[in-house]
Amino acid sequence: xxxxxxxxxGFESYNVAIAANRARLLQxxxxxxxxxxxxxxxxxxxxxxxxxxxxIGSVGAVVTDPPxxxxxxxxxxxxxxxxxxxxxxxDLLRWVCEQEADHAKYVFCRWDNLFEIPKPxxxxxxxxxxxxxxxxxxxxARQTEVAAFYPGPDHFFPKGRPQDVIRxxxxxxxxxxxxxxxxxxxAFVEWTSGKVLDPFMGSGTTGIACAKLGRPFIGMELHEPYxxxxxxxxxxxxxxxxxxxxxxxxxxxxxxxxx
Numbered sequence: 001x002x003x004x005x006x007x008x009x010g011f012e013s014y015n016v017a018i019a020a021n022r023a024r025l026l027q028x029x030x031x032x033x034x035x036x037x038x039x040x041x042x043x044x045x046x047x048x049x050x051x052x053x054x055x056i057g058s059v060g061a062v063v064t065d066p067p068x069x070x071x072x073x074x075x076x077x078x079x080x081x082x083x084x085x086x087x088x089x090x091d092l093l094r095w096v097c098e099q100e101a102d103h104a105k106y107v108f109c110r111w112d113n114l115f116e117i118p119k120p121x122x123x124x125x126x127x128x129x130x131x132x133x134x135x136x137x138x139x140x141a142r143q144t145e146v147a148a149f150y151p152g153p154d155h156f157f158p159k160g161r162p163q164d165v166i167r168x169x170x171x172x173x174x175x176x177x178x179x180x181x182x183x184x185x186x187a188f189v190e191w192t193s194g195k196v197l198d199p200f201m202g203s204g205t206t207g208i209a210c211a212k213l214g215r216p217f218i219g220m221e222l223h224e225p226y227x228x229x230x231x232x233x234x235x236x237x238x239x240x241x242x243x244x245x246x247x248x249x250x251x252x253x254x255x256x257x258x259x
Contacts (some may be wrong), residue, residue, distance in 0.1 A: 020038070032051035040234075042234055073258050094116060125145075196218070198217070
């Protein structure tokens with residue numbers, strides 16, 4: 001007996017056609033994008049976000065991990081990722097901190113970037129389950145990253161006031177050299193309201209979080225190989241919604257007070 005479902009196949013074909021038409025219309029509206037892909041409720045743009053963003057309407061939230069002047073390239077992996085584009089200065093970090101969002105912005109950065117960006121309302125600290133290498137003789141082992149928090153004019157906490165420390169395991173950076181865990185980005189997305197923008201989506205983790213939470217998402221990526229990875233991962237998040245959560249059997253992020 002065949003498992004073929006003609007109605008399901010027809011519905012999926014219809015959705016693919018609708019998505020392709022949306023992508024075409026978005027491409028016409030945004031000629032600065034080299035390519036536009038629509039997957040579910042996610043709009044993905046290949047190209048320079050500083051040129052694409054003026055063509056995009058208002059957004060509820062920005063959740064992003066931009067280049068912030070690290071010139072990062074890890075040599076401690078089986079597959080060596082390419083250097084992150086535009087990571088030699090903090091110019092794009094300052095740029096994204098200055099963009100508008102109706103509800104809120106969460107922007108990852110380093111502690112020593114704080115004097116270079118507009119003063120945030122507060123910082124959220126991610127505590128990892130391991131630490132990075134760094135200066136082995138004259139520096140404490142780094143086990144944290146921070147995100148600058150900027151409330152927008154329509155800000156509120158959708159699920160009550162969260163704490164400013166969150167624990168989540170590191171990824172193996174399989175897809176990107178500074179890849180964030182999906183459960184971490186899901187927590188950040190749940191603190192926001194409205195359409196989520198990530199102008200530096202990398203391998204698409206913020207988009208995966210939005211897909212799993214049923215949130216609309218706009219992602220932009222300059223580097224085409226990472227853009228293609230993001231598209232594939234977001235497709236899988238829609239077709240196999242539990243694969244990224246169950247993969248590592250990791251506990252949910254735990255929020256803790258600093259004191």
